[in-house]
Amino acid sequence: MQLKDSFNRTIDYIRIGVTDRCNLRCFYCMPKEGIPYEPKADLLSYEEIIRLLDVLGNLGFKKVRFTGGEPFLRKDFITLLEKTHQLSHYKEIRITTNGTLMTQHIPKLKELGIDTINLSLDTLDAERFKEITRRDDFSKVINAFHTLLDEGFTLKINAVVMNGINTEDILPLVALAEEHPVSIRFIEEMPFNGGYKENDTKFNATDIFDTIKNKYASLSAKTGKHGDTATNYTIDGFKGEVGIIAAFSRTFCNTCNRLRITPKGDIKTCLYDGGTFSIRDFIRSGVTDEQIANKFIELIKLKPENGFVAEKGIEKSLVRGESMSTIGG
Numbered sequence: 001m002q003l004k005d006s007f008n009r010t011i012d013y014i015r016i017g018v019t020d021r022c023n024l025r026c027f028y029c030m031p032k033e034g035i036p037y038e039p040k041a042d043l044l045s046y047e048e049i050i051r052l053l054d055v056l057g058n059l060g061f062k063k064v065r066f067t068g069g070e071p072f073l074r075k076d077f078i079t080l081l082e083k084t085h086q087l088s089h090y091k092e093i094r095i096t097t098n099g100t101l102m103t104q105h106i107p108k109l110k111e112l113g114i115d116t117i118n119l120s121l122d123t124l125d126a127e128r129f130k131e132i133t134r135r136d137d138f139s140k141v142i143n144a145f146h147t148l149l150d151e152g153f154t155l156k157i158n159a160v161v162m163n164g165i166n167t168e169d170i171l172p173l174v175a176l177a178e179e180h181p182v183s184i185r186f187i188e189e190m191p192f193n194g195g196y197k198e199n200d201t202k203f204n205a206t207d208i209f210d211t212i213k214n215k216y217a218s219l220s221a222k223t224g225k226h227g228d229t230a231t232n233y234t235i236d237g238f239k240g241e242v243g244i245i246a247a248f249s250r251t252f253c254n255t256c257n258r259l260r261i262t263p264k265g266d267i268k269t270c271l272y273d274g275g276t277f278s279i280r281d282f283i284r285s286g287v288t289d290e291q292i293a294n295k296f297i298e299l300i301k302l303k304p305e306n307g308f309v310a311e312k313g314i315e316k317s318l319v320r321g322e323s324m325s326t327i328g329g
């Protein structure tokens with residue numbers, strides 16, 4: 001079975017924010033202090049997440065990503081991974097993590113066949129890492145980077161590019177892909193930081209491309225795959241590759257294949273919409289799996305054509321007030 005939205009896009013990828021809590025405070029994501037956390041009882045339980053994943057799997061979903069907040073902060077996260085693995089719908093179980101709490105779980109991830117990790121790392125400079133994340137955990141992330149590579153994981157690095165903050169880190173990060181078989185993905189900064197600062201979008205995907213192309217003339221685009229948000233590039237002589245994600249310019253919406261569930265169970269059919277429906281309240285009202293499936297089908301039909309249309313539908317202030325940690329980035 002394949003679920004299509006109103007624009008004939010096949011929707012088969014679910015991203016779930018498993019917690020709104022985080023041990024870092026990246027300044028593009030959260031304010032220094034605050035963002036009051038949701039009471040734990042208001043977050044989806046792992047049993048509820050598994051039920052939703054089972055329904056979605058029966059609707060043809062094949063890929064799931066767990067994110068947050070920091071997913072490895074959640075106490076029952078490994079149980080959630082085990083149960084997801086047992087469902088057998090999902091060919092790809094993926095995790096986005098800041099890498100500070102995960103190395104002890106690497107054997108379990110391997111056992112469950114979770115072989116691809118997205119690790120967030122915006123700089124190779126320990127001091128700048130501290131400024132960006134407001135925590136002194138650079139060595140833990142670098143340790144995770146090397147351990148994951150040594151253990152044979154497919155590794156993607158997510159680096160948010162911030163105008164005037166870490167633009168000079170672009171080339172050192174690119175150089176990592178010369179030595180290592182990793183994909184270094186540069187992400188445009190989006191306005192989801194908890195509302196405490198304006199988004200600075202002056203350094204965009206084109207600027208990132210130009211910065212890399214000026215140094216590496218052989219930078220060449222690869223053909224995209226279903227649902228890719230990154231435009232991926234090869235560079236002659238490199239073991240790895242480079243990706244650019246126009247997350248703010250939103251140039252990839254026409255091939256979007258995803259649906260999101262926030263930690264407190266709001267369905268987002270687009271990153272830029274305001275949270276369309278509380279699936280948590282719906283399942284807690286005692287509905288059947290068939291009713292849940294029909295609700296997903298109905299919501300997917302409401303998926304907006306692109307992120308600009310989605311953003312128009314809600315108060316701008318609401319978009320700016322959200323944090324990636326509460327959306328599930």
Ligand code: SAM
Nearest residue numbers: 028029068069070097098120158189190324329
């Ligand atoms: N804590 C985990 C981590 O940092 O990888 C997972 C959650 S985090 C919200 C998921 C991804 O969203 C990270 O790669 C992070 O860099 C990215 N992100 C957070 N805020 C962002 C923003 N305002 N613009 C662009 N990307 C952002």
Ligand code: SF4
Nearest residue numbers: 022024026029069098
């Ligand atoms: Fe935490 Fe990830 Fe947000 Fe950084 S980007 S504050 S690590 S949730």
